[in-house]
Amino acid sequence: MPASSVDPKKVQAIYQREQDRLHQSRPKSKTLHQRAKKHMPNGVPCAWMDGLYFHQPIFAKRGEGAYFWDVDGFKYLDMNQADLSMNCGYGPQPLIDVVKQRVATGSQFLLPVEDSIDVSAELANRYQLPYWQFTLSASSANTEAIRIARAYTGKEYVLVFNGKYHGHIDDTMGYEDPNSNSLGFTQDFNKKTINVDFNDLDAVESALKQHPIACIMTEPALTNIGVIQPKHGFFDQLRKLCDQYQTLLIIDETHTQICAWGGLSRVWNIKADIFTLGKTVAAGIPMGTYGMSKEIGEFVSSHLEADDDRDNRGRDGGLAIGGTLYGNALSLAAAKVALNDILTPDAYEKCQQLGDQLSNGLQGLFDQHGLPWLAQKLMSRSGYTFGPEHPEKASDFNRYHDPILYNAMRVFYANRGVWESISSAGPAVSFVMESDDIKSYLAVADEFLTELTS
Amino acid sequence: MPASSVDPKKVQAIYQREQDRLHQSRPKSKTLHQRAKKHMPNGVPCAWMDGLYFHQPIFAKRGEGAYFWDVDGFKYLDMNQADLSMNCGYGPQPLIDVVKQRVATGSQFLLPVEDSIDVSAELANRYQLPYWQFTLSASSANTEAIRIARAYTGKEYVLVFNGKYHGHIDDTMGYEDPNSNSLGFTQDFNKKTINVDFNDLDAVESALKQHPIACIMTEPALTNIGVIQPKHGFFDQLRKLCDQYQTLLIIDETHTQICAWGGLSRVWNIKADIFTLGKTVAAGIPMGTYGMSKEIGEFVSSHLEADDDRDNRGRDGGLAIGGTLYGNALSLAAAKVALNDILTPDAYEKCQQLGDQLSNGLQGLFDQHGLPWLAQKLMSRSGYTFGPEHPEKASDFNRYHDPILYNAMRVFYANRGVWESISSAGPAVSFVMESDDIKSYLAVADEFLTELTS
Numbered sequence: 001m002p003a004s005s006v007d008p009k010k011v012q013a014i015y016q017r018e019q020d021r022l023h024q025s026r027p028k029s030k031t032l033h034q035r036a037k038k039h040m041p042n043g044v045p046c047a048w049m050d051g052l053y054f055h056q057p058i059f060a061k062r063g064e065g066a067y068f069w070d071v072d073g074f075k076y077l078d079m080n081q082a083d084l085s086m087n088c089g090y091g092p093q094p095l096i097d098v099v100k101q102r103v104a105t106g107s108q109f110l111l112p113v114e115d116s117i118d119v120s121a122e123l124a125n126r127y128q129l130p131y132w133q134f135t136l137s138a139s140s141a142n143t144e145a146i147r148i149a150r151a152y153t154g155k156e157y158v159l160v161f162n163g164k165y166h167g168h169i170d171d172t173m174g175y176e177d178p179n180s181n182s183l184g185f186t187q188d189f190n191k192k193t194i195n196v197d198f199n200d201l202d203a204v205e206s207a208l209k210q211h212p213i214a215c216i217m218t219e220p221a222l223t224n225i226g227v228i229q230p231k232h233g234f235f236d237q238l239r240k241l242c243d244q245y246q247t248l249l250i251i252d253e254t255h256t257q258i259c260a261w262g263g264l265s266r267v268w269n270i271k272a273d274i275f276t277l278g279k280t281v282a283a284g285i286p287m288g289t290y291g292m293s294k295e296i297g298e299f300v301s302s303h304l305e306a307d308d309d310r311d312n313r314g315r316d317g318g319l320a321i322g323g324t325l326y327g328n329a330l331s332l333a334a335a336k337v338a339l340n341d342i343l344t345p346d347a348y349e350k351c352q353q354l355g356d357q358l359s360n361g362l363q364g365l366f367d368q369h370g371l372p373w374l375a376q377k378l379m380s381r382s383g384y385t386f387g388p389e390h391p392e393k394a395s396d397f398n399r400y401h402d403p404i405l406y407n408a409m410r411v412f413y414a415n416r417g418v419w420e421s422i423s424s425a426g427p428a429v430s431f432v433m434e435s436d437d438i439k440s441y442l443a444v445a446d447e448f449l450t451e452l453t454s
Numbered sequence: 455m456p457a458s459s460v461d462p463k464k465v466q467a468i469y470q471r472e473q474d475r476l477h478q479s480r481p482k483s484k485t486l487h488q489r490a491k492k493h494m495p496n497g498v499p500c501a502w503m504d505g506l507y508f509h510q511p512i513f514a515k516r517g518e519g520a521y522f523w524d525v526d527g528f529k530y531l532d533m534n535q536a537d538l539s540m541n542c543g544y545g546p547q548p549l550i551d552v553v554k555q556r557v558a559t560g561s562q563f564l565l566p567v568e569d570s571i572d573v574s575a576e577l578a579n580r581y582q583l584p585y586w587q588f589t590l591s592a593s594s595a596n597t598e599a600i601r602i603a604r605a606y607t608g609k610e611y612v613l614v615f616n617g618k619y620h621g622h623i624d625d626t627m628g629y630e631d632p633n634s635n636s637l638g639f640t641q642d643f644n645k646k647t648i649n650v651d652f653n654d655l656d657a658v659e660s661a662l663k664q665h666p667i668a669c670i671m672t673e674p675a676l677t678n679i680g681v682i683q684p685k686h687g688f689f690d691q692l693r694k695l696c697d698q699y700q701t702l703l704i705i706d707e708t709h710t711q712i713c714a715w716g717g718l719s720r721v722w723n724i725k726a727d728i729f730t731l732g733k734t735v736a737a738g739i740p741m742g743t744y745g746m747s748k749e750i751g752e753f754v755s756s757h758l759e760a761d762d763d764r765d766n767r768g769r770d771g772g773l774a775i776g777g778t779l780y781g782n783a784l785s786l787a788a789a790k791v792a793l794n795d796i797l798t799p800d801a802y803e804k805c806q807q808l809g810d811q812l813s814n815g816l817q818g819l820f821d822q823h824g825l826p827w828l829a830q831k832l833m834s835r836s837g838y839t840f841g842p843e844h845p846e847k848a849s850d851f852n853r854y855h856d857p858i859l860y861n862a863m864r865v866f867y868a869n870r871g872v873w874e875s876i877s878s879a880g881p882a883v884s885f886v887m888e889s890d891d892i893k894s895y896l897a898v899a900d901e902f903l904t905e906l907t908s
Contacts, residue, residue: 032566032568032571033566035571036566036570036571036574038575038584039571039574039575039577039578039584039585039586040570040571040574040585040586040587041585041587041746041751041752041754041755042754042755042758043566044566044570044781045566045570045573045574045586045587045588045780045781045786046587046588046589046776046777046780046781047587047754047758047773047775047776048564048776048777048778048780049564049565049566049776049781050758051758051776052564057565057566058565059565059566059567059568060560060563060565060566060567060783061559061567061568062559062560063559063560063563064559064560068560068563070565071568080564082562082563082564082565082778083564083778085562085564085778085779086560086561086562086563090559090560091557091558091559091560095557096554096557096558099553099554099557100550100553100554100557103545103549103550103553103554103739104545104550105515105516105517105518105544105545106514106516106517106518106522106540106544106545107540107738107739108536108539108540108738109514109517109522109536109540110502110503110506110534110536110537110539110875111503111511111512111513111514111524111536111875112486112487112490112497112498112499112503112511112513112514113513113514113515114486114513114515114525116490116494116498116499117486117489117490117493117494119499120490120493120494120499121492121493123493124493130492130493131493131494131495132493132494132499133494133495133499133500133501134499134500135500136590136591136594136740137590137594137777137778137779138778139594139777140590140591140593140594146638147637147638147639148638149638150637150638150639150640151637151638156640156641167777168774168775168776168777170624173774182772182774183601183604183605183757183772183773183774184600184601184602184603184604184605184773184774185601185604185774186604186610186646187610188642188645191642192640278778279778279779284561284562284779284782285557285561285784286590286740286779286782286784286785292495297495298495300495300496300501301495301496303637304496304501304504304505318636318637319501319637319638320622320627320636320637320638320639321501321622322500322501322502322503322505322622323500323502323591323593323621323622324502324536324537324539324591324592324732324733325539325591325733325738325740326499326500326502327498327499327500327503328738328740329514330739331740332499421564421565
C-alpha cells in the first residue's frame with residue numbers, strides 16, 4: 001500500500017474510466033479545443049488552463065452564484081472558484097451594477113478617482129496597515145512589494161518557504177530543484193532567493209545571519225501545496241527575527257483573505273510590514289494591492305520614480321513602481337463593492353460555519369470509510385491529507401502526495417457536477433454557498449470514497 | 455535662447471500662472487487629495503498618477519466619448535487617453551453591453567471560453583503571427599515574451615534601445631544612467647540588458663557579436679520619448695541581423711497599435727518573431743497579449759510548466775508562464791468587441807485622416823508663429839519637436855527636451871479644457887474623435903503659441 005492507504009490500481013482504473021467519460025460526454029468542448037489549437041499554444045489563452053488538468057480543457061460558458069456551466073451543458077458546483085479569484089461568486093448583482101456604471105462612465109483615466117480613497121481606507125481598516133497601492137494582480141503587487149523592501153532596507157536577498165507560491169515572478173521562483181520550471185530564467189535568477197522550510201525558525205535565523213535579507217515573504221499558511229499551517233508561536237518568533245535583523249515581513253493574503261475578515265493575519269495577530277492581496281479582493285475583476293506600514297508608505301511617497309519632467313519637490317526619485325492601468329477606476333469600483341457588499345463580517349462568519357460543515361463532513365467520511373486521512377481545516381477552506389498527520393513543511397506534504405489519486409478524484413467529481421480547478425488545493429467555501437451546496441459536495445465525496453474503499 | 459527658441463522666463467511665468475490657476479479652481483480635487491494622502495502614498499492609488507504631473511492630482515469623475523470631467527466639474531478633451539489605454543473612448547456602447555453581460559454570467563473561470571478563439575484568430579489575422587497568449591498588461595506580456603525568448607534561444611541577454619519603455623520590468627529597466635530609477639533592483643538587475651541607440655545598426659551588430667542575445671525588444675517607433683521614427687531600412691537590417699545571430703525580434707505594439715490596423719509593423723512590413731500588446735487592445739479593460747511565430751508557439755506548447763500533477767504527455771515542462779486571471783473571460787470579451795466593433799479598418803482610416811489634420815495643423819501653427827519646430831507625424835499620433843530636426847535617437851530628443859515648456863503647455867491646455875496626461879508624449883487621435891475635436895485642440899494650441907511668441 002502507498003502512503004495514501006488506497007490501492008493504486010483501483011485509483012488508476014477510476015481515473016482512466018472517469019477521464020474517458022469526461023472526454024466522451026463533452027463533444028462541444030472537444031470541437032472548440034481543436035479550433036483553439038490553431039491560434040493558441042495548447043489551445044488555451046493562458047498556459048494554466050491546460051497545465052492544471054490531465055485532460056483536455058473544457059470550455060466554460062456561463063456562471064451563476066456558486067455554479068457554472070460548460071459549453072456541453074454540464075453544470076458544476078465550483079469548489080475552487082478559479083483558484084479563489086471568483087470566491088465572491090459568479091455575477092453578484094452589486095458587481096454587475098457597478099461595473100456597468102463604471103464602464104459606461106469611463107473605466108480608467110490615469111487619474112485618481114474617489115473610490116480609491118474608500119477602498120484604501122477600508123483595506124487599512126481591515127488589515128491594519130495605513131498605506132495602500134494598487135496593481136493588476138497579486139503577482140505584480142508582490143513584485144512591487146519586494147522592490148520596495150529592497151529599496152527600504154538596502155538589502156537584496158528574499159527569503160521564501162519551500163512550497164510557496166507568490167506568482168510567476170523571478171524573485172520568488174527559486175525552486176528546491178533549480179532545474180524545474182526555470183526555463184527562460186537567467187542562470188542567476190534565483191541567486192538572491194533563499195528557500196527554507198516553513199515552520200523552521202532555526203533555518204530562518206541561520207539564513208538571516210548568513211545573508212542580507214530584505215524581506216521574508218510568506219502566506220499565513222501555505223496554501224499552494226494543500227494547506228500547511230504555522231506551528232504555535234511561529235509568526236511571533238518570525239516577527240522577532242525580522243525586527244532583530246531589520247528584515248521586512250511581507251504577508252501574502254491573496255489566498256487566505258477568504259478565510260477571515262482582515263485575513264488570517266488579523267485572526268492570528270501576525271504583524272506584517274507589507275500585506276499583498278489579489279484575486280477575490282475585487283470580486284474577480286483584475287486587481288492586486290498591497291498595504292504598507294507608516295514608515296514604508298512615507299518612504300514610497302518620497303522616493304517616486306525619477307523623471308526629468310519633475311519639479312523640485314525634494315523627492316529623491318528612483319523607485320520604479322506603477323503601471324498604466326494600476327489603480328484604474330473599474331478595478332477600484334469592483335473592490336469597493338466587493339468589500340462593502342460581499343466580503344462583510346457577517347458573510348465571513350457564515351462562510352466559516354459552512355467551512356466547519358465541510359471539514360467536519362470530510363473527516364466524518366474518512367473515518368466512516370476507514371481511511372487514515374485527515375481533513376484540512378482553515379476556516380472556510382478544507383482539503384485532503386492522505387495520511388494520519390498534517391504536513392508542517394513541503395516535504396511532509398510530498399510524503400502523502402498522490403497526483404493520480406487527486407486527479408482521479410477531481411475527474412470523478414467533475415463527472416458528477418463538482419468542479420475543483422486545482423486538484424491538490426482542496427475545496428473552499430465561497431461567499432454565495434449555502435449549507436445544501438456543502439451537502440452536495442459531501443455526497444459526491446462519499447460516492448467516490450465508497451468506490452475507492454469497496 | 456535655449457534649443458526650443460522660446461524665452462525660458464516667459465515659459466516659467468506661464469507655467470506658474472497656469473499651475474496656480476489649476477490649483478485654485480479645483481477645490482474638490484484638493485479636498486479629496488488631502489483625504490487620499492491618509493491611506494495612499496502621495497495620495498494616489500498608483501505612483502504614476504502623481505509622478506506624471508507637476509501639480510497636485512486632479513480627481514476624475516466620469517468620461518464620455520472623447521471627453522472626461524473632473525470632480526470640480528471641468529470638462530476635458532482627452533488627447534492622451536490615459537497613455538492610450540482609453541483610445542477606444544470612454545464608455546463605447548458595445549463595450550458597456552458585453553462587459554455587463556460577461557460580469558453577469560461570470561467573468562473568469564480559469565477555463566477557456568469561446569471568445570479566446572475569436573480573439574486569437576483575429577489577432578493572428580491582423581498581426582500575421584499564428585499563436586497568441588494572454589496576460590493582464592503589456593508589462594506582463596513583455597515579461598513572458600522575454601522568458602520564452604530566453605528558453606527558445608538558450609541565451610540570456612536582452613537588447614533594448616535607449617529611450618525605450620516596455621513596463622517596469624527588471625529585464626528592460628536598464629537605464630543609460632544606472633543610478634536612476636533603479637532603487638529596489640538588485641545590483642545585478644540589468645547585467646544582462648544591453649542598451650544601444652535606436653537606428654544604430656552598427657551598435658546592434660557589435661552587441662550581437664559580443665553577447666549571446668536572446669531577443670531584441672523594441673517598438674516600431676519609440677514613443678515614450680516623443681516619437682522617434684526608424685530610418686529607412688532600419689528594420690530590414692535589424693531582421694537580417696536577428697536571423698544571422700539567431701536572436702528573436704520582439705516588437706512591442708502597445709502604443710503604436712492605434713496608428714494602423716495590424717500595427718505599424720504591418721504598414722512598415724516589419725517581420726517580428728513575437729508581438730506584444732496591451733492597453734487599447736481590450737478597450738481599456740485590463741489585458742495584455744503576445745503573438746508568436748509557428749515555431750515559437752509549438753515550443754511553448756511542448757514546454758509548459760513542470761508539475762508533479764502531470765501525466766506523461768511527453769512534454770518537457772519548465773516554462774513558467776500564466777497567471778490566475780490571464781486569459782479571463784471578461785478581458786477576452788472586451789477585446790473581441792474592441793477588435794470587431796471599434797478598431798475596424800474604416801475607423802483606422804478615419805483616425806489617420808484626423809491625424810493628418812492634427813499634425814498638419816500643428817505644423818501650420820509653428821510656421822505661423824515663427825517657431826523653428828517640427829510637428830511629429832505618426833498616422834493618428836502627433837507631437838512636438840522643439841527644434842528643426844526630428845530625433846533619431848534618445849540623445850537627439852534630449853537636445854530639444856524642455857520639461858518646463860512641456861508642462862507649461864500641458865497646464866495651459868488643461869485650464870482650457872484639453873488634457874494630455876503625459877506632457878512629452880504629444881497628442882493622439884482617438885477612435886471617438888471628430889474633425890471638430892481636432893480643431894478645438896488646435897485652437898488651444900494656437901492660443902498658447904500666441905502668448906509664447908508675443
